[in-house]
Amino acid sequence: MESTQSHFSQGELDKIFSFESASSNRLISRENGRLEFKEAFNLGSADEYAKAAAAFANAQGGYIVFGVKDAPRELVGLKSNNFDTFDSAKLTNALNERFSPEIHWEIHTSEQRGLRIGILHFAEATQKPVVCTKNGGCLQQGAIYYRYRGRSETIRYPELRRLLDEEKARERNLWIKQLRKISEAGVDQVAILNLQSGEVSGAHGTSYISEELLPKLQFIREGQFVESEGALALRLLGDLRSTERPVMYSTMQIPMPIREPQVIAAFLRREVVLSPTEYLKAICFEQSYFFPVYFFIQQTTETIGEICDLLKGLEARGNVRDKLLERLDKPEEDLTIGSLTSSNAAAAKRRSILDQLRTKSLLPETITGQTKRFFEALTHTNAEDFDQDYIFALLTNQVLPNLSRLNGLSRTAFRKALCHLDLIWYKAASS
Numbered sequence: 001m002e003s004t005q006s007h008f009s010q011g012e013l014d015k016i017f018s019f020e021s022a023s024s025n026r027l028i029s030r031e032n033g034r035l036e037f038k039e040a041f042n043l044g045s046a047d048e049y050a051k052a053a054a055a056f057a058n059a060q061g062g063y064i065v066f067g068v069k070d071a072p073r074e075l076v077g078l079k080s081n082n083f084d085t086f087d088s089a090k091l092t093n094a095l096n097e098r099f100s101p102e103i104h105w106e107i108h109t110s111e112q113r114g115l116r117i118g119i120l121h122f123a124e125a126t127q128k129p130v131v132c133t134k135n136g137g138c139l140q141q142g143a144i145y146y147r148y149r150g151r152s153e154t155i156r157y158p159e160l161r162r163l164l165d166e167e168k169a170r171e172r173n174l175w176i177k178q179l180r181k182i183s184e185a186g187v188d189q190v191a192i193l194n195l196q197s198g199e200v201s202g203a204h205g206t207s208y209i210s211e212e213l214l215p216k217l218q219f220i221r222e223g224q225f226v227e228s229e230g231a232l233a234l235r236l237l238g239d240l241r242s243t244e245r246p247v248m249y250s251t252m253q254i255p256m257p258i259r260e261p262q263v264i265a266a267f268l269r270r271e272v273v274l275s276p277t278e279y280l281k282a283i284c285f286e287q288s289y290f291f292p293v294y295f296f297i298q299q300t301t302e303t304i305g306e307i308c309d310l311l312k313g314l315e316a317r318g319n320v321r322d323k324l325l326e327r328l329d330k331p332e333e334d335l336t337i338g339s340l341t342s343s344n345a346a347a348a349k350r351r352s353i354l355d356q357l358r359t360k361s362l363l364p365e366t367i368t369g370q371t372k373r374f375f376e377a378l379t380h381t382n383a384e385d386f387d388q389d390y391i392f393a394l395l396t397n398q399v400l401p402n403l404s405r406l407n408g409l410s411r412t413a414f415r416k417a418l419c420h421l422d423l424i425w426y427k428a429a430s431s
Contacts, residue, residue, distance in 0.1 A: 007121045008108040011369040016065060016119075017075070017112050025075040025113060027068065031150030034062035034405070039076060041066040041083040041118055046094040047137035050103075053095060053122040054130045055145040055152035057103045058163065060404045061124035062147060067117040077115030084109065084118075091120075098134045101127050124404065128167050129160070169262050176274065258282040260291075261403060267292040267418060268396045276300050280307060284316040289323035290415035292422035298429045304328055327419075335420040337376040337413055346373065353377040360390045367398045371406070375413035383424045391421065 006012075016035065018028040031037055036052055049064065056062035067078045088107060095103045104123040109116065132143045146155035146163075155163070182190045191202030199206060258279055263286075266273050273279055276299040283291045297307055308325055339347050340354070349370055354377045356362040367374050381391070399414070406414055 006368075007106055007123075008110070008119065009365070009368065011365065013110060013112075016063065017110075017117075019075075019113075025115075027073040027075060030073065031070065033147045033149060034060060036062070036064045036150065036152075037068040037070045037073065038064060038066045039069045040079065041086070043082075043086055043090060043094070046091070047098070047139050049091070049120075050095050050098045051132075051138055051145055052147075052152045053103050053105065053120075054099045054132065055147040056122040057099075057125040057130045058128055058144060058155065059124070059147040059159075061122060064120045064122075065117060066119070067115060075112055075115055075117070078118055098132060098136075098139060099130050100133050101125065101130060103130060126170075128163050129155070165259060166261065169259050173262060173265075260286055263291055264403065264418065265400060267295050267422065268392055268400055270295075270392065272299060277302075277307070277310065280311065281314060284311060284314050284321040284324060286320060287318075288412075288415055289320045289327060290412070290419050291324075292418045292426070293324070293328065294422050294426040294429070298426055335416050335423065336379045337416060338379075340380055346376075349373040350377045350380065354380055357381065357391065358385055360387060362394065364398050367394065371399075372410045372413050375410065375417040378417035379413075379420045381420070381424070388425055 276296040
């Protein structure tokens with residue numbers, strides 16, 4: 001179980017507990033891909049809870065809210081103290097007995113209109129798919145459950161295909177990240193630690209971490225013992241001695257798909273990618289042509305015209321490739337969303353966010369609570385008055401981890417914002 005209070009921020013709670021009127025306890029919110037209501041909590045229904053948890057984990061994460069009657073959707077509150085007194089270890093064990101890999105979850109209690117509510121949040125899995133390992137009740141061993149609107153069902157082929165492709169891409173990016181680190185350090189200065197065997201092998205020989213120390217190794221988040229920001233660090237406590245043990249070798253095939261998350265992550269992190277033309281080709285097979293392109297073009301040796309000729313040779317379905325070619329042919333397309341001069345509330349929010357971006361004072365809560373307006377405001381930025389490092393850090397830290405949770409309108413605004421940033425900061429270098 002993990003504890004991340006942002007999943008229970010006031011903004012998130014307001015989305016769940018939106019009422020028809022000030023005098024009514026009926027909710028506007030419906031059960032959907034990230035939300036399920038239960039009138040009461042009882043661990044006797046562990047199979048049902050576990051199925052929903054796995055479905056959320058395989059999709060975008062989600063909430064089970066206890067104390068809400070589903071038909072009609074009315075706030076009734078918890079009638080017993082089952083939720084307050086249950087042993088969280090029992091739910092963790094119930095999930096681990098029924099599904100693998102592990103499902104991470106959080107617990108929260110809330111008071112809404114004087115009524116006590118219980119909430120469980122199940123995080124999107126970092127390793128997919130989460131698979132059922134036990135028969136019983138509503139569960140079938142070997143099944144993969146997925147969240148469709150307000151139902152947890154056996155996954156269908158399109159979602160399974162996308163899920164597997166994303167998992168391959170995640171593994172590929174991890175390999176590329178490690179290979180890039182090896183390249184930066186120099187192969188002669190790098191050793192590889194096998195956390196199962198304890199083998200530490202490199203150009204200067206092979207050593208082993210003792211069997212007593214190996215189980216005690218823990219990954220510690222940087223900041224707990226160092227002050228700089230960065231990735232996870234491994235802290236070794238103990239003596240490292242060379243021992244006589246046989247050397248073992250293994251091989252692994254590295255998958256190579258490039259999809260939307262990888263294109264966006266590379267742009268926001270400003271990565272020097274191994275094959276920039278492959279990223280440009282990959283965009284042609286997505287559902288939208290609003291992706292940053294000049295950032296990748298400037299990493300090639302080709303002109304924009306040569307890139308267009310390359311893309312024209314692709315047998316891509318739909319009109320994404322053709323629309324992308326039109327964008328490259330007319331790069332000054334107006335990507336701004338919404339007005340800044342109108343007197344309505346939406347324009348006022350855009351102006352306010354734009355001012356905070358200019359002064360580098362925008363709070364994370366503003367991005368969470370006004371996500372679409374934030375993206376709209378970004379389409380009005382320019383290269384002279386705004387700090388690129390600041391804006392890209394906001395997008396990388398606040399938006400990228402929640403990319404899969406963006407709804408249709410917000411996702412469209414996000415893509416256009418990225419295209420605008422790509423245009424103002426990278427287009428000139430690609431011309």
